[in-house]
Amino acid sequence: MILPIVAYGDPVLKKEAEEIDIDHPDLENILENMYETMYNAHGVGLAAPQVGLSYRIFIIDADPFKDEYPELEGYKKTFINPVILEESGKKWAFNEGCLSIPGIREDVERQPDIIVEYYNEKLELVEETFTGVVARIIQHEYDHIEGILFTDRINSLRKRLLKGKLNDISKGKVDVDYRMKFPK
Numbered sequence: 595m596i597l598p599i600v601a602y603g604d605p606v607l608k609k610e611a612e613e614i615d616i617d618h619p620d621l622e623n624i625l626e627n628m629y630e631t632m633y634n635a636h637g638v639g640l641a642a643p644q645v646g647l648s649y650r651i652f653i654i655d656a657d658p659f660k661d662e663y664p665e666l667e668g669y670k671k672t673f674i675n676p677v678i679l680e681e682s683g684k685k686w687a688f689n690e691g692c693l694s695i696p697g698i699r700e701d702v703e704r705q706p707d708i709i710v711e712y713y714n715e716k717l718e719l720v721e722e723t724f725t726g727v728v729a730r731i732i733q734h735e736y737d738h739i740e741g742i743l744f745t746d747r748i749n750s751l752r753k754r755l756l757k758g759k760l761n762d763i764s765k766g767k768v769d770v771d772y773r774m775k776f777p778k
Contacts, residue, residue, distance in 0.1 A: 597631045597645040598773040602695045602743070603764025605777070606643045611739040613675045614642075614649040616717050625672060625715065628653050635772035637693045639731045641738030644694050646775065650675045652735035659727055669728065676712035678736055679721070681705040688730055690744045696770045698759055700748045704733050 600606055614621065624647065632640035632653060641652035652673050660667040683706040691699040708729045711721045724732055734744060745753055745760065762768060766776035 595627050595630065596634045596773060597627050598775040599631065599635060599644055599693050600646050601763050601766070601774050601776045602760055603777040604775070606646055606648055607694060607738070607743060608741045609643070609648055610741045611643055611648045611650045614651060616674060616713055621674075624649070624651065625653065635693050639735040640693065641735045643738050650739045652676070652739060654728070654731045654735060656728055656731060663727055666727065672715040673710070673732070673735070674713035674717070676710050676736060676739075678708055678710050678733070680709040681707070683707040690734055692734070692744055693772070695743065695745060695760070695763060696768050697763070698745070698756060700744065700752060702744050702747045704730055708732060
């Protein structure tokens with residue numbers, strides 16, 4: 595089922611999400627709905643708070659980056675109750691966007707290497723190292739379960755310049771080709 599994506603301004607996006615019991619009876623359905631929703635909106639990642647669920651879950655599919663990074667073809671992962679154990683390397687800027695903040699893209703600096711502990715789609719506890727674009731996608735989605743948006747990571751002047759556009763998004767004054775839920 596395709597779920598509406600929660601827009602900027604909704605309190606669920608600023609709240610630290612709760613761990614989900616890996617035996618949660620609806621977990622498989624939640625994941626299926628999240629993938630269907632992400633693909634419908636042409637996203638590369640989606641966190642549970644973006645569909646109104648305050649759980650520490652996110653999914654990624656880096657396949658849209660395959661033209662520039664061929665190794666990412668078919669690169670799809672599920673993260674349940676993830677914890678970033680370490681971030682390292684020299685920060686680098688990359689232009690980010692977000693399904694909850696349509697029409698806005700900004701350069702965000704993040705470290706290129708991370709180590710993450712998480713449960714995968716088979717409910718196996720995994721510790722894995724990620725680098726480059728995949729690490730960036732994971733960090734962006736991880737921020738969502740921490741109640742942080744990419745606009746929180748840009749300088750205050752840029753954020754002030756975007757204030758009108760952000761307010762318009764929260765009021766539903768935005769043109770998107772996927773279902774959204776607006777707070778105002």
